[in-house]
Amino acid sequence: MDSIPANRRLWNQISSAYQHEHDPRIGATPRLWGMYSIPDAHLHALGDVTGKRVLELGCGAGQWSRALAAEGATVVGLDLSEAQLTAAARAMGAARYPLVQGAAEQLPFAADSFDLVFCDFGGLSWAPPHLAVPQAARVLGRGGRLVFNVASPWFEACYDEAASRVTTTLQRDYFGLNTIAEGDGATSYQLTYGDWVKVLRGAGLIIDDLIEPRPELGTPNGYNETDPPDWAHRWPAELLWVTHKP
Template sequence: MSARPPSGDIARGNRRTWDTWSDGYQQKHGELLRSAAEAWGLWRRPEDELRVLDPVAGRDVLELGCGAAHWARSLARRGARVVALDISLAQLRHASRHGRGDPVRRPALVQADAHGLPFAAASFDVAFSDYGGMSWADPYRTVPELARVLRPGGQLAFCTNSPLFAMCWDHESRTLTGQLRQAYFGLHMRRVAPDAVDFVLGYGEWVRLFGVHGLVVERLVEEPPAADARTTFGDRPAEWTSRWPIDVIWSVRKRP
């Protein structure tokens, strides 16, 4: 872990990196993400099995870090009014291209930094992120912003890295090990590329941060991948993820 850089430095670095990564990322992962649009995490746990999200029909929904916006388009087809936000213009170009054949139920695409959401207070009933903005922006800045833009009683649901993933990741070999490589206390920011960082917190720190901003934990999902699950992330092997959680899915609610 390293000292926290200013918010603008994080945003600029991650934007440049994702603009560079975008085409290769979509080529490698896009087909699975599109075919399992409403699914969580690296092993694509189906939402219709987990039932994490509130009902979305007729409601205002924000996706934070939408990539090609497959999730957002699927929710829009179910009647949600969706805003799909990403920091990367290259990612939003993929989202726009995929949405051309569905003009009636297209989400609104917004390029913005999740550290400063360009929306009025109490704009959304549901905010969610499957990795995306809740992994690639600083939670000490995103959580208060999301609490601000959610309506009273609104839901924040997101999937992000487990602390165990961060603690067992070997940076030199870029592999997951069965040994602890990083201390649990002090988890926050990881440098994952020369110009990019992502974020992970311990469970207690997440809970504390939610509480400070008026959000109450309702559910935490940690499950191994199903036997027939697929992933396009080859450095997250099934043998490891069948023993320890790699994804954690939080559902928290803004106090009425």
């Protein structure tokens, strides 16, 4: 949990610039997943949320939470960064929902509090999965679902730090993926396919689907440069896990 203070500082520092760059894209249309803004209507990961108790892990400026609250879900947005929560409160609009400051690995909620816990990167990219996934499972009711999108390990393994882009050359060991230094002590997290399965099953969750979102040719990546530009059309850039608590 040593990464919590540093990750909080990082997101407080970059929140304004991040939202200025990305909110026009991710806030423009509801339910867009990941780096390529692929609609949930194409991926069918969340389904109908009307009347469901929903927790977003790492809600940022609340683009997802806002949309789901407007659809009739009872939403709670959780984020580590008070700057991100301020952005969410400012953008909330008519669909009001609670905002909570907290860490995905230390959820301040009772067991059986939610029907759906989800994130698009967010909490399961910025908290140790072996701590955060059991916490998500704990706050889910029976039959509740954990749905989350993270970077593919291959995307991380092919990221060239010197060139600041994803390439077709392996840059780091697949089996060496775990923590990724983000500067000034901040840390993001990445697992192999096998380790994700171990963590999810170890938390008592059933894996229903593993969606590998594939953007159409010409779809821009809003966050990273890739070489070639159609990288994610040819290899999986993201993993969208769909699980439930039996």
